[in-house]
Amino acid sequence: xxxxxxxxxxxxxxxxxxxxxxxxxxxxxxxxxxxxxxxxxxxxxxxxxxxxxxxxxxxxxxxxxxxxxxxxxxxxxxxxxxxxxxxxxxxxxxxxxxxxxxxxxxxxxxxxxxxxxxxxxxxxxxxxxxxxxxxxxxxxxxxxxxxxxxxxxxxxxxxxxxxxxxxxxxxxxxxxxxxxxxxxxxxxxxxxxxxxxxxxxxxxxxxxxxxxxxxxxxxxxxxxxxxxxxxxxxxxxxxxxxxxxxxxxxxxxxxxxxxxxxxxxxxxxxxxxxxxxxxxxxxxxxxxxxxxxxxxxxxxxxxxxxxxxxxxxxx
Amino acid sequence: xxxxxxxxxxxxxxxxxxxxxxxxxxxxxxxxxxxxxxxxxxxxxxxxxxxxxxxxxxxxxxxxxxxxxxxxxxxxxxxxxxxxxxxxxxxxxxxxxxxxxxxxxxxxxxxxxxxxxxxxxxxxxxxxxxxxxxxxxxxxxxxxxxxxxxxxxxxxxxxxxxxxxxxxxxxxxxxxxxxxxxxxxxxxxxxxxxxxxxxxxxxxxxxxxxxxxxxxxxxxxxxxxxxxxxxxxxxxxxxxxxxxxxxxxxxxxxxxx
Numbered sequence: 212x213x214x215x216x217x218x219x220x221x222x223x224x225x226x227x228x229x230x231x232x233x234x235x236x237x238x239x240x241x242x243x244x245x246x247x248x249x250x251x252x253x254x255x256x257x258x259x260x261x262x263x264x265x266x267x268x269x270x271x272x273x274x275x276x277x278x279x280x281x282x283x284x285x286x287x288x289x290x291x292x293x294x295x296x297x298x299x300x301x302x303x304x305x306x307x308x309x310x311x312x313x314x315x316x317x318x319x320x321x322x323x324x325x326x327x328x329x330x331x332x333x334x335x336x337x338x339x340x341x342x343x344x345x346x347x348x349x350x351x352x353x354x355x356x357x358x359x360x361x362x363x364x365x366x367x368x369x370x371x372x373x374x375x376x377x378x379x380x381x382x383x384x385x386x387x388x389x390x391x392x393x394x395x396x397x398x399x400x401x402x403x404x405x406x407x408x409x410x411x412x413x414x415x416x417x418x419x420x421x422x423x424x425x426x427x428x429x430x431x432x433x434x435x436x437x438x439x440x441x442x443x444x445x446x447x448x449x450x451x452x453x454x455x456x457x458x459x460x461x462x463x464x465x466x467x468x469x470x471x472x473x474x475x476x477x478x479x480x481x482x483x484x485x486x487x488x489x490x491x492x493x494x495x496x497x498x499x500x501x502x503x504x505x506x507x508x509x510x511x512x513x514x515x516x517x518x519x520x521x522x523x524x525x526x
Numbered sequence: 527x528x529x530x531x532x533x534x535x536x537x538x539x540x541x542x543x544x545x546x547x548x549x550x551x552x553x554x555x556x557x558x559x560x561x562x563x564x565x566x567x568x569x570x571x572x573x574x575x576x577x578x579x580x581x582x583x584x585x586x587x588x589x590x591x592x593x594x595x596x597x598x599x600x601x602x603x604x605x606x607x608x609x610x611x612x613x614x615x616x617x618x619x620x621x622x623x624x625x626x627x628x629x630x631x632x633x634x635x636x637x638x639x640x641x642x643x644x645x646x647x648x649x650x651x652x653x654x655x656x657x658x659x660x661x662x663x664x665x666x667x668x669x670x671x672x673x674x675x676x677x678x679x680x681x682x683x684x685x686x687x688x689x690x691x692x693x694x695x696x697x698x699x700x701x702x703x704x705x706x707x708x709x710x711x712x713x714x715x716x717x718x719x720x721x722x723x724x725x726x727x728x729x730x731x732x733x734x735x736x737x738x739x740x741x742x743x744x745x746x747x748x749x750x751x752x753x754x755x756x757x758x759x760x761x762x763x764x765x766x767x768x769x770x771x772x773x774x775x776x777x778x779x780x781x782x783x
Contacts, residue, residue, distance in 0.1 A: 273615070411625055413615050417577050418608065422677070423601030423629040468615040 248383035252489045252503075253482040254391040255380070255448045256458075258398060258440040260481020263455020264462070264474050265402060265433055266324075268409040270331065270342060273463070274518065276456035277441040280342055281349030282323045283452070286438075286445035288353045289319025291360045294368050313390065317442035323349050324438050328430075378451035378504020380489050387447045394443045398436055399478060405429050406470035413468065451504045453511020454481050460518065484510075527553045527588045527686040529574060529604075529719055534583035536569055536743075543569045544580070545743045551736075553686035553719040556710055558730040560723075561740030562764055567723045568609065570740070571692055574721070575606045588685040601629035603684050605677040609692040609723075611670055619645060619653040619661075619669045626676035640679045644672040649705060663697040671706065678718065689713060691722035695729065707733040727781045731755060732773070739763055755779045 224241060259277065266275040266282075277283050293315030326349065331342035361369055408429045411419040416426050444451070458481040459473065466472050485503070488510065492501040529551040536544040544566050551557045551574075559567050572578040574585055576592050585592040587604065605626070613622070623644055627637045645651050648668040658666060671694060678687045691710075695703045703726075710720050710733060724730040730737055731751040738748040741763045747754045760768045760781065768783045 271612070271614070407628055410621075411628055413617070414611055414613055414622075414625060415608070418606075418611060420577070420597065421575065421601060421604070421606040422625065423598035425597055463616070467621070468617055469621060 243385075244383070247385050247388045248380055248489065249486055250388045251383040251391055251448065252380050252485040254388065254395040255444045255451060256454055256481040256483070256485030257478035258391070258395050258444050258481075259451060259454040260458035260484070261398060261402060261474050261478040262437045262440045263481075264459035264470070264477040265409065265437055266455070267459055268412060268468075268470055268473075269430065269433055269437075270328070271413055271415070272342065273460065274456070274515075275342065276453065277320075277437070278450060278452035279456065279515075280323075280327045280346035281353065282320050282327070282438065282441050283445050283450050284350040284353035284357075285323025285326075286316040286320035286442040287450055288356045288360075289315035289317065289322075289442065290446045291315075291357050292319075295360050295364050310390070313443045313446040316446035317439050319353075320442035320445065321435065321438035323353075324434050324441075328434065377502035378449040378507065379502040380448050380451075380485075380492075381500055381502075391443060391447050394440055395478075398440050399475065401432075401436060402474050403471070405433060406474055409433075409470040409474075410468075449502070449504060451485070451507050453507050453515065454485055456518075457511055457514050458484055460514075527719075528586070529588075529688045529721070530586045531570070531574060531580075532584045532586065534570070534573055534580045534585070536566075536573055536578065537581040538569075538578075542743055544573065547583070547743075547745060549574075549738060549745070549748070551688060551719045551721045553688070554714055554717045555719060555735040556714045556733055557719070557721040557736045557738060558724050558734035559721065559738045559740060560725070560727055560730050561746075565740040566743040567740050568692060569743075571606075571690055571721070571723060575604065575690055576600070587688070598629055599684055601677070602682045603678070603687045604690070605674040605687075606690045607670055607674045607692060607694060609696070611666075613658055613666075616657040616659045618655050618657060619650060619672075620655065622658050622669050623672045623676050626673040629677065630680075632680075640676050641672075644676040644679065645669070647675065647709060648672045649702065664699065664702060667694070667697045668702065671709075675709070675713075681717070686717060686719060688719040688721070691720070693723050693725060695724070695726070703729060727755070727760075731779045731781065732776060751779050755781060 263276050266277065266280075267273050269275070290312045293312045327342060327345045330345040361373070408419065408424045411422045411424050412426070412429070420426050459477045462473055462476045462480050466476060485507070488506045489503045492503045492506050495501060531547055531549045534544055534547040535542070547570060549570070559570065561567050569578070573580045576585070579593075587595060587600065592600075620641055623641045624637060626644075627640065630637075632640075642651070642654070645654060648671050650665065650668045650672060653661065653665055653669060658669060661669065671691075674689060674691075678689060681687065695706050698706060707729065710722070714720050714735070734751055736748060737751045737754045739746045739754060739759065746763050747759055755770055757768055757770055760766055766783050768781050771780045771782055772778070773780045
């Protein structure tokens with residue numbers, strides 16, 4: 212909370228948090244700008260990293276990530292569509308408007324997840340090639356639709372749309388924190404139920420079925436939850452890439468692939484990463500700010516290349 | 527009690543993969559299925575384990591229609607080892623075998639004990655903490671075997687248990703081939719019904735109570751290895767000239783090609 216364009220010392224921040232009086236400007240910066248932003252970063256990071264871990268399990272492939280396989284792009288189309296068609300509501304930043312965008316993003320994300328899953332999964336597993344190609348196809352389609360929507364939108368909408376594509380937490384408000392927090396809590400509550408099933412699914416779908424798991428139902432539930440998580444975080448914070456790829460990986464390297472620990476630990480790690488990335492975004496180019504998505508991509512892209520190289524060595 | 531296929535036919539994308547197959551896998555017996563590539567052995571296993579639905583005919587598990595069993599109950603009495611398992615996540619052997627305990631609620635202490643015993647049985651105790659992704663083909667196959675053994679480690683109140691193995695010895699050296707057959711025999715003596723696809727006729731002849739010879743989607747012959755294996759049959763099904771002798775020690779038929 213102490214880092215940012217305006218210098219606020221740790222002692223000032225602490226005294227504000229504990230309820231002591233500080234000057235109004237400091238109070239506003241802390242409680243209306245920084246605190247919601249940090250909380251939003253925590254919730255978004257946790258949701259992206261845990262859904263990343265879940266997707267990698269579901270696809271049986273450690274390269275699956277919401278931003279790489281087109282889920283985030285699908286969600287962004289849904290969100291843009293809502294902004295353009297229902298722009299009036301959203302301008303006001305009210306709960307209704309935000310919820311509409313979230314619903315749009317959820318539907319977009321859901322459609323994309325389902326499509327990629329169908330395309331990439333066959334009886335023997337998922338093919339990385341098909342999965343990534345499907346991701347490219349969906350991202351391209353989403354890009355085209357987004358451009359089309361931008362073309363027809365006015366200046367305000369355009370700004371909103373382009374902000375997302377970079378992934379930005381700067382618009383944090385308490386309303387957003389509440390929506391995102393609720394989704395994060397929901398996912399954290401529901402994922403553990405399926406962690407054993409995810410472990411079994413790593414063996415393959417028929418093997419999981421022979422272990423008594425209703426594969427269809429588990430898959431459907433996890434895809435819906437993932438689309439919800441990714442959709443809402445895209446709606447509220449834009450396309451923050453790579454968190455869902457990097458964190459589950461690092462966590463898996465340290466504690467192993469058991470989803471009972473992997474999913475919650477990834478959530479924790481994702482929250483930490485995004486808070487750090489966002490804090491950096493606020494201070495590297497003072498007095499301006501970088502969109503958070505740029506930083507996560509800067510961190511994530513080299514990591515992804517390293518992963519690909521390692522996979523090539525293994526095969 | 528049995529696992530029974532009743533007049534099964536499987537028709538898939540224009541091909542008759544199975545035609546009017548009737549087969550009984552008895553509890554306490556070892557049933558071995560042999561036949562040329564593409565004869566329908568794996569398809570039959572898929573129908574028997576509910577992975578594919580038969581176009582015609584029914585499968586019964588302990589006198590109850592296979593599809594009427596709740597998935598979780600079925601997993602407690604039927605364990606299946608497929609030919610290939612693609613697992614490319616770095617689980618340890620312990621964790622892989624532990625997956626076999628998912629259908630059960632026996633608690634961590636009991637499960638840990640079963641996992642250790644199952645790994646020990648397949649001569650894989652030394653792999654316990656090793657990563658699956660770094661094991662050799664034979665080691666992986668042994669760990670997977672331990673996993674399905676762990677799944678039916680304890681008798682179930684739901685009825686007799688069955689173990690389905692698709693070419694369990696394909697990656698094994700001689701000593702582990704023999705070990706597998708010994709394990710299978712021991713399980714059968716405990717009352718488990720075992721059905722497995724094998725490629726080696728002599729391995730099949732040595733361990734099977736019931737030998738089923740598949741050819742072109744139909745059963746060419748079935749019965750005790752002594753009754754089934756003949757020079758004429760092997761010529762007709764596999765197109766190979768052979769001599770049937772008797773194993774000097776086990777007295778089982780020995781196919782020499």
